[in-house]
Amino acid sequence: MAPRSICYIAALLLSISATTTATPLENDFVLTEVALDTNAFPVPTNCKAWILRMGGVPAQNIEFWSPPKADDAVEITEYGRNCTSVHDPIDTDWSGPHEIVVPKIDISAFFCEPLKPNPDPNARRIVQLLVHGATHNKWAWHGLSRYQQYNWAYILAKEGYYTLAIDLFGHGNSSFIPGTKYTAKPQFPDPITDIQQPVHVEIIHNLVHMLRSKTRVKGFGFDKVVYVGHGLGAQIGIHFQRKYPEDCDAIVVTGYHDTGLRPAFEKWNFTPSALTGQDEYKDRPLGYLKGTNSSGRESIMFAHNYDPRLPQLDFELQDTLTIGEACWPGIMTPVPNWKKKVLWVAGEYDDQVCPYSGNKKAYQYCKKRLEDRCKRLFPHGECSVWLVQNSGHAWMLHREVTKAQQKGIKTVAKVDWPGFNL
Ligand SMILES: *[C@@H]1O[C@H](CO)[C@@H](O)[C@H](O)[C@H]1NC(C)=O
Ligand SMILES: *[C@@H]1O[C@H](CO)[C@@H](O)[C@H](O)[C@H]1NC(C)=O
Numbered sequence: 422m423a424p425r426s427i428c429y430i431a432a433l434l435l436s437i438s439a440t441t442t443a444t445p446l447e448n449d450f451v452l453t454e455v456a457l458d459t460n461a462f463p464v465p466t467n468c469k470a471w472i473l474r475m476g477g478v479p480a481q482n483i484e485f486w487s488p489p490k491a492d493d494a495v496e497i498t499e500y501g502r503n504c505t506s507v508h509d510p511i512d513t514d515w516s517g518p519h520e521i522v523v524p525k526i527d528i529s530a531f532f533c534e535p536l537k538p539n540p541d542p543n544a545r546r547i548v549q550l551l552v553h554g555a556t557h558n559k560w561a562w563h564g565l566s567r568y569q570q571y572n573w574a575y576i577l578a579k580e581g582y583y584t585l586a587i588d589l590f591g592h593g594n595s596s597f598i599p600g601t602k603y604t605a606k607p608q609f610p611d612p613i614t615d616i617q618q619p620v621h622v623e624i625i626h627n628l629v630h631m632l633r634s635k636t637r638v639k640g641f642g643f644d645k646v647v648y649v650g651h652g653l654g655a656q657i658g659i660h661f662q663r664k665y666p667e668d669c670d671a672i673v674v675t676g677y678h679d680t681g682l683r684p685a686f687e688k689w690n691f692t693p694s695a696l697t698g699q700d701e702y703k704d705r706p707l708g709y710l711k712g713t714n715s716s717g718r719e720s721i722m723f724a725h726n727y728d729p730r731l732p733q734l735d736f737e738l739q740d741t742l743t744i745g746e747a748c749w750p751g752i753m754t755p756v757p758n759w760k761k762k763v764l765w766v767a768g769e770y771d772d773q774v775c776p777y778s779g780n781k782k783a784y785q786y787c788k789k790r791l792e793d794r795c796k797r798l799f800p801h802g803e804c805s806v807w808l809v810q811n812s813g814h815a816w817m818l819h820r821e822v823t824k825a826q827q828k829g830i831k832t833v834a835k836v837d838w839p840g841f842n843l
């Protein structure tokens with residue numbers, strides 16, 4: 422695949438940043454509280470399952486140059502393999518903008534209230550918006566919906582924050598476009614043209630709008646929103662801050678470094694989820710991929726000090742990655758005027774982020790690398806870095822989290838988690 426001309430890319434970037442968003446209609450937003458399957462998850466009393474319905478969200482995705490045929494599993498798999506193997510993120514198969522308007526959709530989320538009041542009386546309403554990474558869903562922040570001791574949202578609640586962990590559109594229980602009077606059955610959004618990073622940015626922009634509104638989200642009207650994104654969620658977060666720099670008060674970027682370093686395709690061994698034999702995925706379009714290599718996945722997600730029960734569960738509960746997300750070009754240009762807090766987090770042994778980790782020198786090297794990255798992408802941001810000790814890529818599922826639960830984040834991380842004193 423030959424790189425398209427830089428002029429063309431510049432023109433496309435310009436057209437992306439020039440997109441205007443229609444102000445969403447108030448009536449299109451509805452929040453519903455729903456019951457959760459309590460056998461699967463001992464629901465903490467401070468938490469509730471929410472469905473955030475929104476409608477008519479415009480977004481500017483991209484058109485791929487020569488997309489795979491939607492019904493050809495072999496071609497889709499190969500296309501996914503090709504674009505998860507490129508090392509230069511510009512060298513991607515794309516040709517122009519693809520405008521979409523997301524119809525009425527339901528974003529599934531898990532909302533938790535703080536377990537202690539925030540010590541700062543002027544900033545009581547701080548919500549941490551937790552956005553999962555590729556092949557995960559909101560349960561990544563909640564101990565995979567089983568283990569309280571690896572539940573990062575629980576720690577944040579203990580430290581005085583509200584949390585809202587969402588399933589990105591097309592993932593977890595945000596997968597359907599609900600049936601309408603024209604289409605009785607729920608539809609799956611197109612995994613190639615619909616589910617791409619720009620659509621996530623627009624949906625999250627609307628979510629933040631909802632969270633700040635006094636009338637919509639159960640009267641909360643949050644004063645402060647901290648965006649916390651892991652991997653794909655971090656990539657979305659950086660683009661989101663660039664496009665809507667007013668929306669959030671701080672950002673936490675975790676498990677992310679955009680050098681084009683990606684785990685080898687063999688480690689994931691992606692295949693269309695519809696062909697994995699799981700009932701839940703049998704009607705999915707083929708462009709929703711799932712990994713089929715459990716030992717490979719363990720080596721991507723986990724390292725050093727972790728509970729041996731987690732990798733198997735993490736493999737079984739894994740979510741999908743779409744062709745649109747995997748192949749979206751994701752060119753990272755700096756977020757120019759952002760003057761707020763940025764916390765950059767990675768597992769010390771996350772070899773997607775710090776491929777040379779493992780000894781003391783490497784630790785310093787990695788820390789410096791993340792600091793440099795933060796300064797480059799957020800030149801005016803207030804950057805700090807936390808390398809999570811003895812942990813791999815999915816650091817929020819490692820034993821270090823249990824330690825942070827017992828001793829507090831500040832003691833373990835030696836940095837402030839963005840939130841208070843914003
Ligand atoms: C994958 O890449 C190879 C090598 O560039 C190319 O020949 C092939 O057509 C690509 N496959 C798909 C499905 O795009
Ligand atoms: C989706 O809903 C089902 C049924 O309530 C539940 O068991 C499952 O955990 C949910 N998945 C996610 C990612 O929320």
Ligand SMILES: *[C@@H]1O[C@H](CO)[C@@H](O)[C@H](O)[C@H]1NC(C)=O
Pocket residue numbers: 687688690714716717718720
């Ligand atoms: C699965 O991943 C492991 C570990 O990276 C690798 O050695 C193995 O070859 C992979 N298996 C397949 C079937 O790709």
